[in-house]
Amino acid sequence: MNFRQIEAFRAVIITGTVSAGAELMGITQPAVSRLIAELETSTGFALFDRVKGRLVPTPEGQIFYRDVEASFRGLDRLRSSAARIRDFGSGHIRVASLAAAGSTIVPRAVRKFRETHPSAIVTLSIMTSAAVRNHVVDGEFDLGLAADEVDLSGVGHQVFGSFPALCAMPAGHPLAVKSVIGPQDFDGVDYVALSPEDRARLQFDRLCAEAGVRPNLVIETPFAITACALALEGVGVGIVNPLAIDGFAERGLIFRPFEPAVYFKSYLLFRPDMQKASLVRAFVAALLDVRNTRHSASSTGADRPPLTDETSPAIAGQS
Known part of the structure; x- marks a missing residue:
């Protein structure tokens, strides 16, 4: 088994025909057929069924292709890594974040990080917490910031913080006259x-x-920043992560503490x-520093609550 054989197999899978695969590889159609035949001999099982003159992947071929494609993704990462090292040097960190922090606390941490590491390249991706966990486990990202519903098995982790929820409502909402919102206020x-x-x-x-009490649920969203946008439009009242609220008070959204x-x-x-x-x-x-300095008073008419409880996590790798 060699790389050229694997490349021919992948080319036929992704193009659908031997002729198109040959064109993709820049070789002749008989050469592609020969490479696939050699690969089938090497693997010991058929990769394709010949159906009415077409090659259709066998179940074994489909399973084998999943591993082939994973290998090519790894090769693509190697090419990207080589390009970054060539163009920017070796300093590079890949960060994945849940949406609530991805437009607020993480960008500030990037700015602070670059004050001491101006040559480092940061790749930042915003995704669901489950996707953050999976990409970190798969080695595609070096660091992730995720909500606590994720599976923590198979991944290094430490608590980042516990952030007390705020109640978000449009200006003029009847609940805006209250200084604190409780569950009883949500009835109807x-x-x-x-989510x-x-x-x-x-x-x-x-x-x-x-x-x-029974709130009138009108919409669900996985993202606190979207919940804020919906509340701003008068769709309803939301319970939101304070990491996601930056800029919404200036646009007229009202925030109140929620108790308990x-x-x-x-x-x-x-x-x-x-x-x-x-x-x-x-x-x-940098993330912890930004977190610790983010409890200044907001412009909502009430003090912004501290963004951490008694938990004081250590910097990664320290006790």
Whole structure:
């Protein structure tokens, strides 16, 4: 088995025909057929069935292709890594973040990180917490910031913080006259909810059930920043992560504390082999510094609550 044979197999899969695969590789059609025949001999099983003159992947061929494609993705990463090293040098960190922090606290951490590492390249991707966890586990990102509903098995992790929820509502909403919002205030109120698996959403639902109230759920979204946008448009009242609220008060959205407290807990996730890497440690330090200085008073008419409880996580790789 050699790379050229694997390349021919992949070319036929992604183009659908031997002739198109040959054109993609820049070789003749008989050469592609020969390479695939050699690969089938090497693997010991048929990769394609010949159906009415066409090659259709066998079940074994489909399974084999999944591993082939994973290998090519790895090769693409190697090409990208080589290009970055050639163009920018070796300093590079890949960060994935949940959406609530991806437009606020993480960009500030990037700015702070670059003050001490001006030559380092940062790749930042915003995705769901589940995707953050999976990409870190797969080694595609060095550091992740995710909500606490993710599976923490197989990944290095530490608590980033617990953030008390705020109640978001449009200007002029009847609840805006209250200084603190409780579950009893939601009875019959149009409600913008987070995803059912969100831990803060589950806490809120439990408090409403215990109080015997029933909010009027009108829409669900996985992203707190979207919940803020929906509340701003008057769709309903939301329970939101304070990491996601920046800029919305200036646009007219009203925020009030919610009691009993509902917490948005988040974790830093690491590839096990990257937790003590110097760039990762430096970026985590920047994140924690931004987190710790973000409790200044907001312009909502009420003080912004502290963004951490008694938890004080250590910088990655330190006790």
